[in-house]
Amino acid sequence: MSVKAALYSVLSGLAANNAFIQLSGTGSSVEQYKLERIKRVLKYIEDNYCKRMDISELSDVAYMSRYHFCRFFKAMTGQTPVEYINRYRINLAIRLFEDRNLKIMDAAMEVGFDNFSYFIKTFKEYKKCTPSEFRKRMKV
Known part of the structure; x- marks a missing residue:
């Protein structure tokens, strides 16, 4: 089979499986x-x-x-992927504070932060306060 015939065969297989994006309209x-x-x-x-x-x-x-x-x-x-993931994890950690009354360190580890200092830094960046301050505000 020639290269051209092989290429047409592959392209027709892709077309048959709707693998192309329609760029018109x-x-x-x-x-x-x-x-x-x-x-x-x-x-x-x-x-x-x-x-x-x-x-x-x-x-x-x-x-x-x-x-x-x-x-x-x-x-x-x-957002960048890292910003999105961090924000997602911070919001999950907040839910854990509210729902399960977990220790801050336990919540950080449960949502995927391996480094507690990085969790605190990231939390402050997104929420403009530490997790402890945030928890106190929630209870008021």
Whole structure:
């Protein structure tokens, strides 16, 4: 089989399985494709928030290079992947404070922060107070 014939065979197989994105019209299919990609990544983060994740892992989930993934993620969410993961973990930790009355350190570890100092620093960055101060405000 010639290279050209092999290429046509592969392309027809892809077309038969709807593997192409339609680029005509309003662009809604492109937007839908982007939404599906970001949903896949956000679901992965939601399912794996308590373990260490790196950009390579997340870019693999999106089937993108690390460079394009970081630009894509920021364009879709307004945050870098690290910012999004940290914010997600902080919000989960707050729920643990409220619902289960966990110690701050235990909540930090449960939501995936391996380093307690980094948790405190990140918490202050997002909530403008320490976790202890936040907890006191919740009780008032």
